Structures are given as structure tokens and as C-alpha cells.
Amino acid sequence: MIRISLDAMGGDFGPAVVIPGAAKALERHPDMVFVMYGLQQECEPILAKFPKLKEKTTFHHCDVAITMDEKPSAALRRGRYVSSMWRSIEAVKSGEADAVVSAGNTGALMAMAKFCLRTMENIERPAIAGIWPTLKGESIVLDIGATIGADAQQLLDFSLMGGAMARALFEIEKPTVGLLNVGVEEVKGQEEVKEAGRMLREANLSTISYHGFVEGDDIGRGVVDVVVTEGFTGNIALKTAEGTAKQMAELLRSAMSRTLMSKIGYLLAKGAFDRLREKMDPRKVNGGVFLGLNGIVIKSHGGTDAEGYAAAIDVGYDMVRNALNQKIVQDLKTYHARRLPPAGPEEAA
Known part of the structure; x- marks a missing residue:
């Protein structure tokens, strides 16, 4: 039990x-x-x-x-x-x-x-990890709001904890981990993020595979299994994604009810729209984990x-x-x- x-x-x-x-x-x-x-x-x-x-x-x-x-x-x-x-x-x-x-x-x-x-x-600091729907399935993103700011060691700790969650939730033997940054080049970003990347490369961990830096649009694409950032950025990314999903749903609903032809088109494609609604339903990925x-x-x-x-x-x-x-x-x-x-x-x- x-x-x-x-x-x-x-x-x-x-x-x-x-x-x-x-x-x-x-x-x-x-x-x-x-x-x-x-x-x-x-x-x-x-x-x-x-x-x-x-x-x-x-x-x-x-x-x-x-x-x-x-x-x-x-x-x-x-x-x-x-x-x-x-x-x-x-x-x-x-x-x-x-x-x-x-x-x-x-x-x-x-x-x-x-x-x-x-x-x-x-x-030193716990993190909140969330499940994020992607084009490839689901990813884990942390921290999404537990603490503001993080140094390089804390970002590495988040990477280890997020990797362990991916192994537990997705049953992946060696999940890929990326650090959220303003670019994928190693010279870009804040010093703490660059230092965390260096530490992850040198650690050569057996439980996770360090992918490198990822950008905001990589989250939804499912480029990595685990996306690591600090709580301020992670929470903004989460709220932005939730708001965008709601906005797209409203725009789609409005477009489908505008004319008779659009209503007929909706009925013909209802199965596809139902699958899209299921994929975008935030209830399906509810539950942040305190790590x-x-x-x-x-x-x-x-x-x-x-x-x-x-x-x-x-x-x-x-x-x-x-x-x-x-x-x-x-x-x-x-x-x-x-x-x-x-x-x-x-x-x-």
C-alpha cells in the first residue's frame, strides 16, 4: 500500500x-x-x-x-x-x-x-519541479518558483535532483539535462550559468547526460528530458506557457465559431481538435514536486x-x-x- x-x-x-x-x-x-x-x-x-x-x-x-x-x-x-x-x-x-x-x-x-x-x-535550497508537455512527450522543468536566484552549485544540485525525478517518473535510465540560457553558445549567459555548465561537463555524471545550454523555445520542443534554471526565470516561463496555451485555445475557439464554413470544418476535424485539447489540458500535468x-x-x-x-x-x-x-x-x-x-x-x- x-x-x-x-x-x-x-x-x-x-x-x-x-x-x-x-x-x-x-x-x-x-x-x-x-x-x-x-x-x-x-x-x-x-x-x-x-x-x-x-x-x-x-x-x-x-x-x-x-x-x-x-x-x-x-x-x-x-x-x-x-x-x-x-x-x-x-x-x-x-x-x-x-x-x-x-x-x-x-x-x-x-x-x-x-x-x-x-x-x-x-x-542548500529545495526546488519545485514541474512536468511540461512537449512535442516529444513530457519534460521536467525546475526550479519553477521555490527560490529566487541560484549559484552554480545549486544549479548542479537541481540537475541531479531533476535527473532523479526523470528516472523515477519517466523510467529513463540516463536522462538528458540542459541549462536554460539566452543562447546555446558556451560564451553566453550569466557567469553562474556558465560555471554550472563547466561543472556539469567536468563532473561526467553516470546518472545524467549533460546536453549543454537550451533556450526558451527548446522547452516545448522537448530537446532534453530535464530543463534546469533558477526560480525567478522558471516561474515566469511557466506562467507564460500557461497563458499562451489559454490564449491559443481562445483564439482557436473564436476562429472555429466565426462562420458557417469554419463550424463545418471544426466538426470534420473534431477528433484532431479533441486530441489537441487533451494534449494542452493543464490538469493532465498538474503537480509540482518539492525536491x-x-x-x-x-x-x-x-x-x-x-x-x-x-x-x-x-x-x-x-x-x-x-x-x-x-x-x-x-x-x-x-x-x-x-x-x-x-x-x-x-x-x-
Whole structure:
């Protein structure tokens, strides 16, 4: 059984989306059980509508729910130990759950997760990794908003963690990794990015294949399995892509309804449009993974529906089933062991 902890109060719609989403995920993965935290008076009437889910759920009442606009520092002060968000994370720390999923306030979730679970050894900053639809399938992009700025060592750490996630999610033996830059030439870009590229080339890692620099348009083309950048740039790229997808959908809808001939053309090509809609549906790739923590934390989009929330649970399920954190720990251990200077005669003795 894979045990998933749920912050039922997180997101724009709380248990009205979380509980139906969990029910959908359970249909796809009957080997899951849930530990749910939330306000009893709001959750239990909805949970009663899904008897199969209720049978596989342990519910815990919490008096405090973190709001979507609450500052991380205030949320940590008010909600530590007592909120549905904190207690759902704490379930991972205590071993009651294998992963936690929340659609709540991103800043508060990151602050509580760092405080409760702590970062892995040799990781200074965690990163949020997102799944990105491409022409070739899917890629992983990180960081998409956990921290602003990153030095060369942190970008290398992101590369290792993103590579481990690609191995866990896509089951690729040696994923390709690229650093997001303003050009593919080695002389271009900020010094930290160029230095990270040099370090990745020289490291000659066995778990990832360093491709080099990639540009913004390479993300959607699926040039590499993992795209690495710092959180400011990554978040802008993510929001731009989401906005462009919505814009294209609106333009297409408008064009298809403009004239009688366009409406007939739409009906004739409906199958193709349905496949395009499925490919561009952001709900299908919902679920950002917090990498670098001593526990698996999945952030669902706050405004998603039940289908999107189920997709976030699916990501958590896959990360546990494919031993994400064990892969990251081993990759980091191997890399840092190679960086240590050889032992002298006295140390060897």
C-alpha cells in the first residue's frame, strides 16, 4: 500500500475538490490509502458521498486552515503543529504517510515543509519541479518558483535532483539535462550559468547526460528530458506557457465559431481538435514536486478541479513507487564522494 497524506483544506475550493480528486485517483490506483486532515464539519459530508474512498481514508480533524493569501511567516506562526497543512506534512515525517499532496498556499507549504522535513544533506535550497508537455512527450522543468536566484552549485544540485525525478517518473535510465540560457553558445549567459555548465561537463555524471545550454523555445520542443534554471526565470516561463496555451485555445475557439464554413470544418476535424485539447489540458500535468527535502511533497495548482487534483496525487504515487528520494540521496552521495580529496596515508591507515 502507498500511503498519501492530504491537506483537505488547501486550494481555492478545499474539500469540494480534494475529496472527489482523491476518489478519482483511487480508481486508478487501488493500492493507495489516504490520511486526510481538515475541518470535520466541511470534510465528512463530502467524504460520505464516496464510500470506497472513505473506507480507505483515516480522517483527522484540524481546527486551523491556512488561507491562500497568508504570508508564509504568518502561516508558520499560526499553523505550526495545528493546521491541516502542517499535520499533513508531519504525517510524512512521522512515517504515517509516504507522500503529501496539498493545493494550498505555495509559500506557506514550502516554509512548513522545509521547517518540518528539513533539506537533504548537501542541499542548500529545495526546488519545485514541474512536468511540461512537449512535442516529444513530457519534460521536467525546475526550479519553477521555490527560490529566487541560484549559484552554480545549486544549479548542479537541481540537475541531479531533476535527473532523479526523470528516472523515477519517466523510467529513463540516463536522462538528458540542459541549462536554460539566452543562447546555446558556451560564451553566453550569466557567469553562474556558465560555471554550472563547466561543472556539469567536468563532473561526467553516470546518472545524467549533460546536453549543454537550451533556450526558451527548446522547452516545448522537448530537446532534453530535464530543463534546469533558477526560480525567478522558471516561474515566469511557466506562467507564460500557461497563458499562451489559454490564449491559443481562445483564439482557436473564436476562429472555429466565426462562420458557417469554419463550424463545418471544426466538426470534420473534431477528433484532431479533441486530441489537441487533451494534449494542452493543464490538469493532465498538474503537480509540482518539492525536491531536496527529506520527504515527498506535491503541490497541486490551487485553482484546479477534481481531475487536476487526481493528477497531482498520481505524481505523488509515482514518486513513491519509483523511490524518488532514494534515487536523489544516492545520486548526491555519489557526486559528493567523488568531490572529496583522496585520503592521505594517515587517513587511509
